[in-house]
Amino acid sequence: MTGCIVNYNNQMNKSINISKSPAELAEKVAEEIVSMINGSADRKKTFTIALSGGSTPELLFSLLGGKFSKSAQWNYVHFFWGDERCVSPENIESNYGMAKRKLFEKINIPDYNIHRIRGESDPEEEALRYSKEISDLIRNREGFPLFDLFLLGLGDDGHTASIFPGNLNLLSSVKNCEVAIHPITCQKRITITGKVINNADLIYFLVTGKKKALIVDEIFKKTKSSQKLPASYIVSLYGRLCWFLDEEAGSLLNLY
Numbered sequence: 103m104t105g106c107i108v109n110y111n112n113q114m115n116k117s118i119n120i121s122k123s124p125a126e127l128a129e130k131v132a133e134e135i136v137s138m139i140n141g142s143a144d145r146k147k148t149f150t151i152a153l154s155g156g157s158t159p160e161l162l163f164s165l166l167g168g169k170f171s172k173s174a175q176w177n178y179v180h181f182f183w184g185d186e187r188c189v190s191p192e193n194i195e196s197n198y199g200m201a202k203r204k205l206f207e208k209i210n211i212p213d214y215n216i217h218r219i220r221g222e223s224d225p226e227e228e229a230l231r232y233s234k235e236i237s238d239l240i241r242n243r244e245g246f247p248l249f250d251l252f253l254l255g256l257g258d259d260g261h262t263a264s265i266f267p268g269n270l271n272l273l274s275s276v277k278n279c280e281v282a283i284h285p286i287t288c289q290k291r292i293t294i295t296g297k298v299i300n301n302a303d304l305i306y307f308l309v310t311g312k313k314k315a316l317i318v319d320e321i322f323k324k325t326k327s328s329q330k331l332p333a334s335y336i337v338s339l340y341g342r343l344c345w346f347l348d349e350e351a352g353s354l355l356n357l358y
């Protein structure tokens with residue numbers, strides 16, 4: 103069963119889109135992003151995107167840098183990151199490094215439109231610097247930066263960006279960015295915080311694979327245990343929240 107189920111949980115600003123495969127999901131999201139960029143460009147407006155990390159968006163970035171590389175007016179786009187590992191850009195773990203290889207090296211975009219988190223810097227200093235960069239460059243709503251589009255992934259422990267279970271305080275932080283620590287690897291991360299994420303006009307969760315089915319089901323069922331999951335608190339206060347799932351990740355949902 104693929105297609106778009108709108109207004110789940112009787113909430114008008116939430117939708118679920120189910121794709122047959124990760125490739126189909128990436129194609130759908132790429133088309134949406136290109137259309138939004140060009141719509142913004144036609145109005146001579148910049149379009150700000152916060153990219154997610156991890157492995158899920160790799161297919162999407164490859165499509166945007168491949169089939170769609172000449173389809174969007176990239177000079178109107180400013181790319182940011184929702185989170186970054188505290189490693190150098192050359193490190194295979196770098197979220198920026200993956201996007202550079204798959205996307206930025208393949209499109210015609212000015213370097214100054216790419217606003218990476220400097221994983222190689224002192225984490226506390228970089229969290230302050232990046233907080234200021236996004237405040238200075240991005241329009242503001244209710245005191246927080248307002249991204250046009252915020253891409254998020256979902257960890258199988260219910261984390262999103264680098265807001266991990268046990269750090270729900272990062273959802274209500276008044277700072278734009280904070281330092282987080284991966285609970286298993288103890289790797290330091292810089293993450294954008296929950297109030298900024300929920301301030302975005304549009305939030306896309308991209309989730310694929312069977313190993314995510316249980317956590318997706320827990321979040322959608324709003325079970326008691328889901329209250330400990332940071333992704334449960336992503337609600338898009340002023341805009342829309344769209345879950346893009348492949349059939350495996352959505353396999354436990356009762357959508358009708």
Ligand code: 6PG
Nearest residue numbers: 155156157158255256257262263
């Ligand atoms: C990161 C993330 C993180 C990621 C999830 C899912 O830097 O790792 O931004 O939130 O989106 O852990 O990761 P996968 O896509 O690899 O499953």
